Amino acid sequence: xxxxxxxxxxxxxxxxxxxxxxxxxxxxxxxxxxxxxxxxxxxxxxxxxxxxxxxxxxxxxxxxxxxxxxxxxxxxxxxxxxxxxxxxxxxxxxxxxxxxxxxxxxxxxxxxxxxxxxxxxxxxxxxxxxxxxxxxxxxxxxxxxxxxxxxxxxxxxxxxxxxxxxxxxxxxxxxxxxxxxxxxxxxxxxxxxxxxxxxxxxxxxxxxxxxxxxxxxxxxxxxxxxxxxxxxxxxxxxxxxxxxxxxxxxxxxxxxxxxxxxxxxxxxxxxxxxxxxxxxxxxxxxxxxxxxxxxxxxxxxxxxxxxxxxxxxxxxxxxxxxxxxxxxxxxxxxxxxxxxxxxxxxxxxxxxxxxxxxxxxx
Amino acid sequence: xxxxxxxxxxxxxxxxxxxxxxxxxxxxxxxxxxxxxxxxxxxxxxxxxxxxxxxxxxxxxxxxxxxxxxxxxxxxxxxxxxxxxxxxxxxxxxxxxxxxxxxxxxxxxxxxxxxxxxxxxxxxxxxxxxxxxxxxxxxxxxxxxxxxxxxxxxxxxxxxxxxxxxxxxxxxxxxxxxxxxxxxxxxxxxxxxxxxxxxxxxxxxxxxxxxxxxxxxxxxxxxxxxxxxxxxxxxxxxxxxxxxxxxxxxxxxxxxxxxxxxxxxxxxxxxxxxxxxxxxxxxxxxxxxxxxxxxxxxxxxxxxxxxxxxxxxxxxxxxxxxxxxxxxxxxxxxxxxxxxxx
Numbered sequence: 001x002x003x004x005x006x007x008x009x010x011x012x013x014x015x016x017x018x019x020x021x022x023x024x025x026x027x028x029x030x031x032x033x034x035x036x037x038x039x040x041x042x043x044x045x046x047x048x049x050x051x052x053x054x055x056x057x058x059x060x061x062x063x064x065x066x067x068x069x070x071x072x073x074x075x076x077x078x079x080x081x082x083x084x085x086x087x088x089x090x091x092x093x094x095x096x097x098x099x100x101x102x103x104x105x106x107x108x109x110x111x112x113x114x115x116x117x118x119x120x121x122x123x124x125x126x127x128x129x130x131x132x133x134x135x136x137x138x139x140x141x142x143x144x145x146x147x148x149x150x151x152x153x154x155x156x157x158x159x160x161x162x163x164x165x166x167x168x169x170x171x172x173x174x175x176x177x178x179x180x181x182x183x184x185x186x187x188x189x190x191x192x193x194x195x196x197x198x199x200x201x202x203x204x205x206x207x208x209x210x211x212x213x214x215x216x217x218x219x220x221x222x223x224x225x226x227x228x229x230x231x232x233x234x235x236x237x238x239x240x241x242x243x244x245x246x247x248x249x250x251x252x253x254x255x256x257x258x259x260x261x262x263x264x265x266x267x268x269x270x271x272x273x274x275x276x277x278x279x280x281x282x283x284x285x286x287x288x289x290x291x292x293x294x295x296x297x298x299x300x301x302x303x304x305x306x307x308x309x310x311x312x313x314x315x316x317x318x319x320x321x322x323x324x325x326x327x328x329x330x331x332x333x334x335x336x337x338x339x340x341x342x343x344x345x346x347x348x349x350x351x352x353x354x355x356x357x358x359x360x361x362x
Numbered sequence: 363x364x365x366x367x368x369x370x371x372x373x374x375x376x377x378x379x380x381x382x383x384x385x386x387x388x389x390x391x392x393x394x395x396x397x398x399x400x401x402x403x404x405x406x407x408x409x410x411x412x413x414x415x416x417x418x419x420x421x422x423x424x425x426x427x428x429x430x431x432x433x434x435x436x437x438x439x440x441x442x443x444x445x446x447x448x449x450x451x452x453x454x455x456x457x458x459x460x461x462x463x464x465x466x467x468x469x470x471x472x473x474x475x476x477x478x479x480x481x482x483x484x485x486x487x488x489x490x491x492x493x494x495x496x497x498x499x500x501x502x503x504x505x506x507x508x509x510x511x512x513x514x515x516x517x518x519x520x521x522x523x524x525x526x527x528x529x530x531x532x533x534x535x536x537x538x539x540x541x542x543x544x545x546x547x548x549x550x551x552x553x554x555x556x557x558x559x560x561x562x563x564x565x566x567x568x569x570x571x572x573x574x575x576x577x578x579x580x581x582x583x584x585x586x587x588x589x590x591x592x593x594x595x596x597x598x599x600x601x602x603x604x605x606x607x608x609x610x611x612x613x614x615x616x617x618x619x620x621x622x623x624x625x626x627x628x629x630x631x632x633x634x635x636x637x638x639x640x641x642x643x644x645x646x647x648x649x650x651x652x653x654x655x656x657x658x659x660x661x662x663x664x665x666x667x668x669x670x671x672x673x674x675x676x677x678x679x680x681x682x683x684x685x686x687x688x689x690x691x692x693x694x695x696x697x698x699x700x701x702x703x704x
Contacts, residue, residue, distance in 0.1 A: 059550035060521075166638045167406075196405035196577065198635035201621035205632055223550065230623035230632065253625060267555035268625050269580030273603045281559065282552045285520040 013047035013083075014185055014217050015071070020044045020080035022066050026290060038290045040066045042241035043080070045318075050184065053211065053218040055232030055249065057225060059264075059286060063241040064221045068187045071219065072106055073097055084185070102132045105178035109190035111170030115162040121148070121173055122158030128181040147176040152206060168199035172206065179210065185217045193224060204231055225268050229253050234324075237261045240289055240297040243318060247325040255355065257327040259304045262356055280356050296329070304354050306331040310347030366393035367538055367571050368417070368456075371432035373441075375409075375416045377425040377642075384642040386412040386425070388595035394539065399565060399572040401586035401603070403579065405618075407639050408592040410575045414541045416441075417573075418458055419448045435539070454484045457532040461544040463524035467516040473527045474500070474512025480534050499530040504560060522553035529560065536568060543575045558585055579622060583607060588675070591615050594650030595642060597669065601676040611678035613655045649681070657688055 022041040025034035041063040048054045056064045069075040071082050073089060082089040084104060092100065108114035115124055125144045129135045135143050145155035151172040162170055171191065178186055191207070192200040208231065210216060222228050228235055229249055236246040237258065245258040256262045266280040282301050287293055293300050299311040316328040319336055330337040333351040342351075371391050377384040387409040394400050402410045415421050417433055419440060433440035436455060440448065460466040468476060477496035481487050487495065493512070500508035503526040516524055525545065532540050542561065546554035558581065565572055574586055582589055582603065589606045591599040591614065599612040610616045620633035637654045640646055646653050652662035661681050670683030682689050 059552065168638055196639070197579075197618055198405065198621045199638055201623075201632040201634040202636075204623070205634060208631075225551065226623040226625045229625055263552060265625065267552045269554075269558070269578065269584045271580040271583045271607065271619070271622060271624055273583045273607050275583075279555060279559075281555060285522055285553070286550075 014050045014085060015048040016083040018045045018081045020067060020070055021078045022070060022075060023078045036290055039241050039292055040289055044243050046236055046246060048217050048219055050217055051215045053220050053232045055228035055235040056219060056221045056238065057228050057235060058238035059223060061286060061289060062238040064238050065189055068189050068219060068221050072104060072187055102181045103183050105183040105186045107174050107178050107186060107188045107191045110194055111167050111174055114174055115170055117162055121160055125177050125180050132181050134181060147180055151176045167195050168202060171195060171203050187219045189221045192227060193222060225265060240292050242297060244328045251325050257321055257332045258329050259302050260298045304331050306349040306352045308347050308349045310342040310345040313345035367396045368394045369434040373416055373431045374428040375412050375421055375425060376428055379424055382643040385595050385645065386642050387416060390597050392590055394571050394573060397569045397571055399574060399586045401582040401589045402573060402575045402592065403577060403582055403589060404592035405577055405639055407642060409595040410592050411543055414543050414575055417541060418452055418456060453480055454535040455537050456539045457537045459528050459532045459540060459542040459545045461547050463521060463528045466528050467524060469516055472513050472515055477531050477534055480531055484535055495534060499534045503530045521549055522556060525549060525557055533564060537570065539571045541573045546581065579618065594640065594645050596650060596679065598679045605673065605676050611672050612680045613657055614651050657682060659688065
């Protein structure tokens with residue numbers, strides 16, 4: 001892949017997320033004061049370069065979808081900023097935001113509920129053109145036909161309705177709708193997880209082709225790690241509202257450094273019955289984001305051999321452990337949290353590099 | 363080999379809908395041996411879940427198991443038992459683990475009550491006895507502080523815990539066969555790993571046979587010893603798991619394996635199977651896969667292929683078995699240019 005080539009050309013990020021936070025209040029009764037907060041997203045920062053795919057992975061409730069929705073301003077952030085091409089989206093009023101939505105689009109997970117059943121396919125795709133006054137009349141019809149062909153559907157489908165199509169075809173319609181207004185950035189929230197394997201491959205290939213032809217940037221939110229490895233240039237791993245590791249896809253999958261990422265990757269079933277697999281099994285469940293653990297949010301389940309009291313006391317900074325490889329773990333050297341600081345926080349085991357074997361494929 | 367635990371012969375389950383007859387399961391035959399784990403794989407609409415419901419006789423109208431279908435279990439044909447006889451078998455000798463643990467559990471009863479009820483329904487113990495067994499079963503499936511958890515309601519448990527409860531319910535009567543329909547699909551990958559480990563462990567301890575229904579070939583590779591692939595209401599391939607992954611014969615199986623992105627593999631373009639799964643009211647004639655198949659020739663559209671033997675324990679419903687050189691003629695057929703739809 002041309003990750004490095006692209007990075008060299010485009011040095012200025014298209015999207016810059018800084019300290020993005022969403023705390024949902026927990027209210028008792030109708031008018032009650034909040035009795036606490038669910039820290040759905042807690043200080044998330046990352047960049048997306050033009051033409052790049054950033055994968056955002058994690059398990060249910062880790063905050064990945066909330067992050068995507070805050071970037072789109074479908075959910076208002078509690079704190080933090082989202083800069084798109086130099087403009088802070090969080091500070092825009094709704095009419096300014098609407099104008100900018102032309103350049104930021106979204107593809108949703110469920111191709112059944114995300115298309116209006118009462119509108120024809122042509123109507124669905126045209127809506128954006130009309131709202132943003134990009135084309136009307138004959139020109140808009142021609143544009144709709146062209147878009148349908150571009151996503152691999154027949155142009156005469158414009159007059160049909162969503163229920164006449166299969167899941168994969170509907171997802172193509174959703175993609176055509178997003179493309180209609182010529183965005184430069186698309187938030188893709190689990191775009192292929194509702195599809196069967198064979199159809200999923202068609203949609204992934206289509207998304208990659210479109211990206212190449214149009215120079216699109218994607219924030220690709222998914223729980224399926226193998227799909228993300230396939231499509232993403234860089235990958236951010238979230239756990240309990242925080243990014244715990246961020247690196248280019250090859251490095252992250254070959255040498256995950258955060259113990260959570262290691263466990264997550266080792267849990268993926270390998271479609272090879274002869275593969276020797278040593279699985280790093282995590283015990284228990286993800287704690288509640290209403291009451292996250294102190295220090296490192298992963299410490300109660302962490303299998304790292306140097307885990308100690310310091311992990312429960314110190315919030316690990318997301319720091320660069322190797323070029324472009326960011327990890328939030330004070331036990332994986334090198335770390336800016338000095339050993340003396342860790343000892344002062346009750347630490348008894350000095351940081352040691354731990355890379356449990358994830359898979360050996362034959 | 364000893365008599366199999368379950369022998370399915372020519373099972374046909376049809377749904378009589380307004381849009382015509384949906385032949386969801388259309389003449390399938392297979393066997394499951396005692397203590398064996400068999401995987402049943404395929405995409406949505408291939409008939410795998412209807413197969414499971416048929417074995418448990420849970421098919422509801424307008425669906426119906428057609429005459430002549432045989433489901434031989436414990437020397438009885440389950441397809442012809444009356445509901446009372448069936449109820450004695452269901453949950454006791456054959457039980458099921460459903461995909462959605464939230465809908466499989468009753469929200470207004472404690473999980474302990476729900477597990478104990480299985481024992482009570484089968485008159486297998488007093489109320490106290492049933493409760494004690496429920497608590498013990500919760501411990502067996504790895505739920506911490508089981509006495510406490512037994513008194514809780516489903517909404518108080520996490521998704522992974524609920525699935526453990528559903529497994530406890532399925533296993534409490536020590537059944538000979540457990541049918542698990544996508545048991546980990548609704549779960550996160552780290553929890554999925556825990557549940558699959560639990561199923562493997564329980565199977566070894568109790569010698570239960572498992573029919574694992576899934577669309578996930580990774581889960582199949584790690585869990586089962588034999589795989590049955592369904593497409594269009596039929597079995598298209600059956601093989602020992604190592605054979606299937608190393609030497610898949612049927613073009614559909616081959617397509618599925620190639621379409622799957624895999625961790626640790628080169629990021630080349632994914633192979634695709636063009637088109638989508640046909641509706642069960644209107645299976646294509648002859649070979650049901652021929653309109654999506656990269657190898658298809660005239661014969662495939664006119665003659666329904668039988669299950670050809672490929673190797674020991676390996677069969678494939680594809681005429682390529684009869685004319686293997688046609689496969690060699692096509693070099694890289696599955697890499698179809700941008701997945702054309704329709």
